[in-house]
Amino acid sequence: MTDISLLDALRTQRSTRRFSPQPVPDEAISSILKAATWAPSAGNRQPWRFVVVRDPALKRRIGEWYDQGAGTAYGYRQRGNAPQENREPTFSDVPVLILVCIEAVSTNPGPGSEFFRGASIYPAMQNLMLAARAMGLGTRPTTLHRHHEADIKAHLGIPDRVDIAAIVPLGYPGEGEHFGGKRRKPLSEVAFNDRWGQPLG
Numbered sequence: 454m455t456d457i458s459l460l461d462a463l464r465t466q467r468s469t470r471r472f473s474p475q476p477v478p479d480e481a482i483s484s485i486l487k488a489a490t491w492a493p494s495a496g497n498r499q500p501w502r503f504v505v506v507r508d509p510a511l512k513r514r515i516g517e518w519y520d521q522g523a524g525t526a527y528g529y530r531q532r533g534n535a536p537q538e539n540r541e542p543t544f545s546d547v548p549v550l551i552l553v554c555i556e557a558v559s560t561n562p563g564p565g566s567e568f569f570r571g572a573s574i575y576p577a578m579q580n581l582m583l584a585a586r587a588m589g590l591g592t593r594p595t596t597l598h599r600h601h602e603a604d605i606k607a608h609l610g611i612p613d614r615v616d617i618a619a620i621v622p623l624g625y626p627g628e629g630e631h632f633g634g635k636r637r638k639p640l641s642e643v644a645f646n647d648r649w650g651q652p653l654g
């Protein structure tokens with residue numbers, strides 16, 4: 454575990470795209486997942502489930518579906534046809550894939566209830582990514598697998614009542630990667646004082 458403050462982790466955690474082949478210790482994975490379970494969830498129902506994938510054949514297969522999803526989303530057919538800026542290492546090159554799943558649980562009906570499902574998994578994913586950052590490990594939220602979610606669920610025996618909300622690749626940052634340097638809008642564009650549009654001051 455590196456000695457890093459919470460605010461430093463928040464400031465420097467960013468999406469890692471290239472990973473070192475160096476294996477991730479089992480204890481680090483357990484600690485990261487434990488931190489994920491410290492997240493809040495609606496009614497404290499804790500609907501998160503995690504599938505840790507390290508089997509090379511499974512990573513390759515999931516990666517193929519992810520790449521196809523990327524192709525559909527960005528309008529190219531095969532990885533090799535992707536524009537240069539969209540070409541990045543495949544999931545096969547990542548030591549660990551964490552499938553961040555959400556089990557269907559009943560939520561109180563009412564205004565905003567449609568938000569509660571997502572709102573009950575993304576804090577856990579963020580905890581996971583920040584805990585990884587504290588250990589010097591890179592992550593990235595990914596969702597393009599959703600184009601082939603049914604295939605992935607069938608392949609891994611994930612029940613119908615469970616959604617794969619995201620797939621988070623996990624590993625030590627590869628060449629050219631660094632923490633920090635996020636591109637974000639200035640606070641003045643996104644935060645207001647008392648009324649919409651009034652500068653915060």
Ligand SMILES: Cc1cc2nc3c(=O)[nH]c(=O)nc-3n(C[C@H](O)[C@H](O)[C@H](O)COP(=O)(O)O)c2cc1C
Nearest residue numbers: 466467468469593594595596597598619634635636
């Ligand atoms: C809900 C969500 C879905 C995302 N899906 C993908 C994805 O499918 N593939 C990907 O490479 N990055 C994905 N990202 C990562 C974003 O592109 C990234 O967070 C954003 O560009 C900001 O970069 P940073 O995380 O380095 O600050 C996703 C992020 C979020 C929050």
